[in-house]
Amino acid sequence: MPITTTVITGATSGIGKETAMALAKKDHAIYLLVRDTERGEALKQEIATATKNRNIYVVHCDLADLESVRNAAGILKSSLLGINVLINNAGGIFDERLESKDGFEMTFAVNHLGHFLLVQSLLPILEKGQARIINISSEAHRMAKPNFNDLQWVKRPYSSWKAYGTAKLFNIYFTRSLALKYGPKGISAFALHPGMVNTGFGAGLTGFGKTLMWLARPFMISAETGALTSVYLASAARIDTKSGKYFKNRHPAGTSAAATNEVGRDRLWELSMELIEPFLA
Incomplete structure (x- = not known):
């Protein structure tokens, strides 16, 4: 049986680490896309020893550096004939408005735009691998009120949770666009909510955000449990007919009304393509 080649972003902790470990146990070849290569090498050894x-x-x-994303894609294209699974797992929430190396609002850059460029840059080998693209979204998408005239949060007061919720909505838009545009080329795409997972997520928050995370902690699930839907989507047979859908607990689930907005979905694609254009050459 051919080895399944799987690429995972943000795999050095939390559900990304548990996903990588579980798929390694299923004999996937795992490519860990990491910002901190020292931690990545340590995880590589941990996975190899355990599995x-x-x-x-x-x-x-580094998803906050589009040149880094382009370079990573170049390494993968020179090393691989095809990718079978791409899990866009990395993400984050920030207590204040920060900017990426390229001048984009950090939540937008890390949760959406970096992954958008990664997919576009890897398209040739994603097509060859008939890939499944799995985007980690969240129920936080329900609080989103996207403003396409101010994607970078410069014209209005910054809200960490609204920015995060908007980015998670964009993950769903991106998933549905991928399913529509590249489904005929053999690529399928899925979004998912992993659950409220007890990881280091939101560790840098202060004030109300910190209090909210503290109140939620007793109800959170383990990272291993939070990884189950990602592992399912990466390894289950015959799920391509569900491409474009949003999953919870390994089953398709409903979304907010905003997530079904085709105009917003198409506008996000158009603007994202414009923003990454300098990095596609």
């Missing part, structure tokens, strides 16, 4: 899987590789990729 006896030696097909674990580390590639530097």
